[in-house]
Amino acid sequence: MLTADRADEPEEDIVASNPNRSVRFKAILSSIRSNKGALIGFVIVAIFIITSIVEALGQYFKVKVTPYNPLQISVGPNLAPPSFQHLFGTDQLGRDVFSRILVATPNDVGVSLAVISFALIVGAVVGCYAGFHGGLWDEALMRITDVFFAIPALVLAMAIALALGPGITNMTVALMVIWWPPYARLARGETLKIAHQNYIEAAKLSGSGISKIIFGHALPNIALTLLIYASLDVGTVILVYAGLNFLGLGIQPPHPDWGEMVSSYKDYILTDPYLPLFPGLIIALGVIGFSLLGDGLKDTLMA
Amino acid sequence: MNIAGFIIRRLLLAIFVLLGVVTITFILAHSIPGNPVYAWLGRDASAHPALVQLYTEKYHLNDPLYIQYYYYLSGLVQGNLGYSPAKGFIPVTQVISETLPYTLQIAFFAIVISIVLGVVLGVLAARFHHGPADKSIRAFYLAGISSPSFFIALVLLIIFTIFFHLLPTGNAASLSLAVPRAITHIPMLDALLEGNFTYFFSALQHVILPSLSLALGTFGVVVRVLRSSMLDVMRSNYVRTARAKGLTENTVFFKHGLRNAMISVVTLSSLIVTWLITGTIFVESIFSYPGMGQYVYQALLVQDYAGILGTTIVFAIIIILSNLVADILYVVVDPQIRLG
Numbered sequence: 100m101l102t103a104d105r106a107d108e109p110e111e112d113i114v115a116s117n118p119n120r121s122v123r124f125k126a127i128l129s130s131i132r133s134n135k136g137a138l139i140g141f142v143i144v145a146i147f148i149i150t151s152i153v154e155a156l157g158q159y160f161k162v163k164v165t166p167y168n169p170l171q172i173s174v175g176p177n178l179a180p181p182s183f184q185h186l187f188g189t190d191q192l193g194r195d196v197f198s199r200i201l202v203a204t205p206n207d208v209g210v211s212l213a214v215i216s217f218a219l220i221v222g223a224v225v226g227c228y229a230g231f232h233g234g235l236w237d238e239a240l241m242r243i244t245d246v247f248f249a250i251p252a253l254v255l256a257m258a259i260a261l262a263l264g265p266g267i268t269n270m271t272v273a274l275m276v277i278w279w280p281p282y283a284r285l286a287r288g289e290t291l292k293i294a295h296q297n298y299i300e301a302a303k304l305s306g307s308g309i310s311k312i313i314f315g316h317a318l319p320n321i322a323l324t325l326l327i328y329a330s331l332d333v334g335t336v337i338l339v340y341a342g343l344n345f346l347g348l349g350i351q352p353p354h355p356d357w358g359e360m361v362s363s364y365k366d367y368i369l370t371d372p373y374l375p376l377f378p379g380l381i382i383a384l385g386v387i388g389f390s391l392l393g394d395g396l397k398d399t400l401m402a
Numbered sequence: 403m404n405i406a407g408f409i410i411r412r413l414l415l416a417i418f419v420l421l422g423v424v425t426i427t428f429i430l431a432h433s434i435p436g437n438p439v440y441a442w443l444g445r446d447a448s449a450h451p452a453l454v455q456l457y458t459e460k461y462h463l464n465d466p467l468y469i470q471y472y473y474y475l476s477g478l479v480q481g482n483l484g485y486s487p488a489k490g491f492i493p494v495t496q497v498i499s500e501t502l503p504y505t506l507q508i509a510f511f512a513i514v515i516s517i518v519l520g521v522v523l524g525v526l527a528a529r530f531h532h533g534p535a536d537k538s539i540r541a542f543y544l545a546g547i548s549s550p551s552f553f554i555a556l557v558l559l560i561i562f563t564i565f566f567h568l569l570p571t572g573n574a575a576s577l578s579l580a581v582p583r584a585i586t587h588i589p590m591l592d593a594l595l596e597g598n599f600t601y602f603f604s605a606l607q608h609v610i611l612p613s614l615s616l617a618l619g620t621f622g623v624v625v626r627v628l629r630s631s632m633l634d635v636m637r638s639n640y641v642r643t644a645r646a647k648g649l650t651e652n653t654v655f656f657k658h659g660l661r662n663a664m665i666s667v668v669t670l671s672s673l674i675v676t677w678l679i680t681g682t683i684f685v686e687s688i689f690s691y692p693g694m695g696q697y698v699y700q701a702l703l704v705q706d707y708a709g710i711l712g713t714t715i716v717f718a719i720i721i722i723l724s725n726l727v728a729d730i731l732y733v734v735v736d737p738q739i740r741l742g
Contacts, residue, residue: 245415246422249718249725253680257702258430258710334548341550345684346702358550365556365688372560379553386548 130399137395143388151205158202165198170353178371187377191367196374199355200381206267206350207357207385211336214274219329222282227313227321229283230290240287244280252277253339260348267350270343274336285328289321327400331393334386341382357382405733412729416722423718424478427711428471461485474711483715484708488701494712497697502716503588504574505686505693507605509678511613512620516674519617520624521667525660527625528632536629543622551681555615555688562611572690575605612689616681620674624667631666635659668731675724679717 131137157164166186167174173193181188187196229240247255252274259273293299302316343349344358352359357378364375457463461484462470477484483494527539546554562569570576574589579601582592590609593602635641636659644654682695690696694713701709 242418242422245419246426249419249423249722250426250714251676251680251717251721253683254698254714254717255426255430257698258427258714261702261705261710262430338548338550339680342552342680342684345550345552346699348702358552361550361552361556365552368556368560369564372564375556376553376560379550379556383545383549383553387544390544390548 127396127399131392131395134395134398136391137399140388140391140393140395143384144392147204147208147385147388150201151208154202155205155209158205165195165201167195167198169194169198169202169355178367178374180371181373188371188373190364190374196360196377199360200357200378203350203354203356203360203378207337207340207382210267210271210274210340211333213271214278214336214340215329215333217275218278218282218332219325222279222284223286223318223321223325224313225279226283226286226288227290227317228309230287230294231309231313231317237287240283244284247277247280250277252335253342256339256343257346257348260343265348265351270340270349273343274340278336282325282328286321286325289324290317293317293320323400327393327397330396331390333389333393337382337386337389405730408733409726409730412726416726419722420715420718424475424711424715425471427714428474429467478715483712486701486706486709486712488697488704488706488709494708497709498694498712498716499587501692501694501697504691505682505695506588507574507590507609508612508616508682508686508691508693509675511609512616512678512681513674515613515617516621516624517667520621521628521664523621524625524628524632527629528636528659528663529655531629531633539625543625546618547620547622549619550684551615551619552684552688554618555612555685558611558615558618559688569611570608573608574692575601575608579604608689608691612682612685612691615685615688616678619681620677623670623673623677627666627670628663632659632663635663665732665735668728668735671728671731672721672725676721679720 131141153164156162171194174195175185175189175193177189177191177193179185179189179193185195185197187200190196190199225240229237255277256270256273259276260270263269263273299312299316302312307315340349341356341358341361344356345362347359347362350356350359352363360378361375361382364371364378367374462473465473474484481495483498485491486494486497489497523539523543527536530536549557559571563571575581581589582596582598582601585592585595590602590605593599593605636655641654641658644658645651649657679695682693683698684695685691686693686695687699694716697709698713700706701713
């Protein structure tokens with residue numbers, strides 16, 4: 100325990116207790132630079148996010164930002180192996196696989212970040228409220244999260260997606276509905292830790308209402324723990340979302356998605372085994388990027 | 403509080419959680435728009451309106467939701483999960499009892515592989531931490547943890563069956579072999595009990611790839627936790643005492659370190675079980691393994707309410723039970739933990 104206490108001190112100095120936010124941010128950036136894994140993760144995540152922004156803007160303004168039209172068939176021979184013309188080859192309809200992977204990026208990255216942001220905000224507020232309020236609210240929240248923990252996220256998302264009908268919006272809603280409970284539980288635990296600290300007691304004594312205490316005092320102090328958990332969790336959303344698309348519940352053909360591509364290309368595995376491998380590798384690469392970055396953040400902020 | 407009271411309290415909580423699961427999935431499955439009979443009957447529905455009428459009445463589809471819920475719950479208490487349109491209207495309980503044993507086979511081998519692989523690599527990573535072995539192990543498990551199970555399954559399929567023709571591509575055992583007489587209802591166990599080794603080895607060959615696909619996605623969790631708790635334990639006072647007594651580093655590491663670090667692995671079981679269950683849906687479809695995961699996929703395609711609800715409940719029961727077992731094991735292996 101002694102070593103753990105001592106290790107907490109420098110972090111308090113640099114990050115947590117520094118009132119100047121830009122200095123805090125610079126401290127995080129410099130520690131990422133010194134951690135090789137976090138740096139690799141940062142670069143991968145940056146590539147994915149920049150690609151998504153470029154592709155999303157390209158789709159919005161109808162500018163061509165892929166080598167070929169991802170939906171157009173016969174831009175090359177059917178099932179051509181990877182070459183300089185077609186980086187990842189072409190599929191059974193002669194569509195360019197690389198262009199299809201590129202155009203799917205904003206969906207996968209966007210959905211994951213949207214789901215995580217929603218879960219983070221709702222979970223933090225609900226958990227913090229339950230932590231302070233206690234009693235029936237607290238008990239109800241804990242039992243609800245117990246129920247959600249007993250059903251695998253993918254199975255529950257499947258059931259919700261089935262009820263709402265397939266499609267990218269419904270899928271995002273389904274994931275948002277199931278993703279917040281762990282955050283609420285974490286936020287509740289963290290709130291209980293700080294609930295009797297002097298600054299909270301002081302705020303109570305000075306007559307602040309519960310919402311002022313939550314938003315003004317509690318949330319800023321538990322935010323770091325929640326953000327670290329969230330950064331490690333983005334990859335999980337990507338995996339579950341890819342799984343739902345693999346099952347055909349997400350975006351509908353002819354629009355491509357990574358999971359959907361693996362699913363439809365897997366039938367050509369005997370003749371062209373590389374075909375389903377490229378979209379699968381991209382999913383894995385995205386998840387690796389976010390996990391490395393999350394691990395790095397955890398190491399630098401919690402160490 | 404004694405251990406029996408603790409178990410009873412956890413069991414009561416588990417029943418409450420299960421009821422919550424049933425309610426959530428029931429409401430969800432029944433909010434699917436449109437009459438599901440059309441999806442169940444396919445082309446026959448438009449040809450025979452009377453049939454649609456008959457099925458709608460038979461399954462109480464026009465009744466208010468709470469009455470359908472009452473029918474469902476009362477059926478559930480009697481062990482009736484409804485009838486599965488995806489399997490020609492045979493009872494869901496029957497489908498589950500036919501498919502679940504296969505899923506348990508895959509899950510059993512997947513757990514064994516991930517724990518063996520996880521413990522061996524976790525110990526190596528902790529023993530040589532910050533060395534090249536540690537780094538390559540980290541890269542290996544990070545790749546496994548980050549890959550969707552369907553991707554791992556496809557990669558294994560390509561390597562082991564398409565390039566090297568080492569292992570079969572699908573099914574639970576060679577189709578020419580008769581399934582052994584049901585004793586425990588788990589085919590591989592039955593084959594062993596019957597002495598039917600041809601079936602057993604065929605089944606073993608068929609189970610390797612699906613289990614390995616699942617295990618490669620989960621063993622990383624074991625490695626990660628074992629490594630870090632091993633490093634914590636090795637810094638503790640009783641390890642220092644053991645070293646001071648003059649024991650060799652290996653004795654200290656395995657006898658004093660590993661035994662205590664293993665406690666943290668026990669708590670992982672629920673996380674691993676959840677991942678495995680999710681994974682079976684993909685892996686069983688890819689290897690056309692006749693388990694419950696494949697049934698979920700089929701039920702999904704035809705909007706089979708009863709099937710999805712039934713399998714979700716079984717999945718939840720498995721997860722709740724594994725949590726319970728993990729909690730109890732945790733108390734048993736670590737006397738420091740207070741019951742509460």
